[in-house]
Amino acid sequence: MSEPRKLEVLRAIVEDYVHSREPVGSKALVERHHLGVSSATIRNDMAALEDEGLITAPHTSAGRIPTDKGYRLFVDQISAVKPLSPAERRAIQALLEGSEDLDDVLDRTVRLLAQLTNQVAVVQYPHLSRAKVRHIEFVLLAPRKVLAVLIADTGKVEQRVIDAGQELSDEVLSELRARFLGSLSGTPLNLLPQSLQSVIASSPPARRGAAQALARGLEALATSSREERMVMAGTANLARSNVDFPLSIGPVLEALEEQVVMLRLLSDMAEDPRGVTVSIGRENPYDGLAEASVVATGYGPDATAKVGVLGPTRMDYPTTMAAVRAVARYLSRILGP
Amino acid sequence: MSEPRKLEVLRAIVEDYVHSREPVGSKALVERHHLGVSSATIRNDMAALEDEGLITAPHTSAGRIPTDKGYRLFVDQISAVKPLSPAERRAIQALLEGSEDLDDVLDRTVRLLAQLTNQVAVVQYPHLSRAKVRHIEFVLLAPRKVLAVLIADTGKVEQRVIDAGQELSDEVLSELRARFLGSLSGTPLNLLPQSLQSVIASSPPARRGAAQALARGLEALATSSREERMVMAGTANLARSNVDFPLSIGPVLEALEEQVVMLRLLSDMAEDPRGVTVSIGRENPYDGLAEASVVATGYGPDATAKVGVLGPTRMDYPTTMAAVRAVARYLSRILGP
DNA sequence: GTTAGCACTGAGGCATGGCGAGTGCTAACC
């Protein structure tokens, strides 16, 4: 019994099953692939694969389907990356180049990726760490309430309402605004906390309390929003592959709606931020995703923000991985320096 | 055959069916409701109701279920508004009062409404028309590209990248900024176009081109974003009521994802902006929602923005309507003047 | 207008049995 052929058999099983949704038997296998041996031999190989936990039989007289472990081996060692079709490349380019602001880019990205893969696509907002302060604005909403707006040079705009802790006048506020802007303009967001301290220190005592409150707000703005948001599209594709989620897609929708879960999941898949990572079935930390797989990769200058696709474990991994990788590259290029 | 009793029968059918998901027969009806007549009489009434198209029998030997028309009559004439439980009232109050900025309020609102009704909740961003300009900011991203940020006194922030049509320096831009801000601050957004014209007219000829480009951008900002966005939550509830969408929830998810469809639908339901409007099954203009009902109402100062719930036609209308109404009221109060 | 009674209808549940895909095993073969 040859090892290489066994892998070849596993690959054939995965491919056929992904294609047909039906357990694949030894006979069908020799018919659809020229393996050069008879079905009996394949049966022996399949028995061995089953012993190793790579495939399983749903019931006695049915063919075999891959297990999570089988998919894992397939993804790690067997599958060849499938290049995108020229049409797909063109679609990516066309759709993403017409857009201007960040929201727009991300929105188009997920829609495109969802359409390309026929699955659910998610994209995380890029981290701000490398971005620099382009502008800061304070607006008085009520005597004690200030709307702080932070504009980064990436085009990202963050806003938050801050309780100033004391009543402020418009004059005081614009004085503070000038002070903050003067010393913070151009500061990289990850260095913001230190710079804010020096702004507070250099403020006249009478303004210090207010300065402190505003600084706290700005800091929260820069840090809290880092990984907070994501955009998603293609949830309707879940319903189409209804059959693939035996238990119903409810738990999957729940996971998707709880952005915290998804964001956590995406950042846990970080190992190699540039490579495409795959999390298969029960490998997922969240129970609702036990029948789902996530394919994700990083994008942007330091590849810390993630873009990915979620679908049934029975998915076309090579194609999905290729699409995710291609989209991430275009995305990086557009947002690039 | 008495008219009032016939309506009573319809009401009983709707209530039982909503409760049990099963076609309800004449015998079960007399058992569960004290109608004071025998099942034979009910049968006569039911036959009449069927002739009028208010109920229908899925097959010969089954009970009856309401038609869209039956639900319509039920909603319009029969159902009594069900007051919320004190616990629910408290939940609304608690959840909404802890929040500060608009995004946060709307996010909490949909989640709450989804949880309250066990269905999908949607809320449209409030229109800007009554809002006034609080602040305008221009940021130079590239020599010809300007990021315009418009901050309304409602706390809403809108941004967009504008092509200035010519190269601008930081100095020129801040001069223009001062000019715009000076004459536009406090302007209601619906009057913005006129005011923008006068700003352009009063600009020195050398700046006129740039002023025009920026004005166009601001105008687009104020108008285009009016009805554009919405937030949604509770899609997982759709999966739970899987049975209620015989065809699968795919088309429903598609409709929800195509925000244009939903926004259109919500604003079409405007008739009486303060009252709770219901759109039932095939009354919906979108085919994918043929098995769904939408319960919506307006909120905010002029009740032009909508908040609503989407679920199967077989939904508990009185409770849903009560929840939507209550949430809209709290929402108006919080965003109110 | 209401009721009792009755014949009728059709869905749903259940047992039956044949079909066929697919397996595992054994014995022969290279």
Added chain:
DNA sequence: GGTTAGCACTCGCCATGCCTCAGTGCTAAC
């Protein structure tokens, strides 16, 4: 040892047929 043919065996699936029963519509009497 690995490969193959052959064969008995196992179930899942589906079609069939039967029975039950909820619920109806109708008629005739109240």
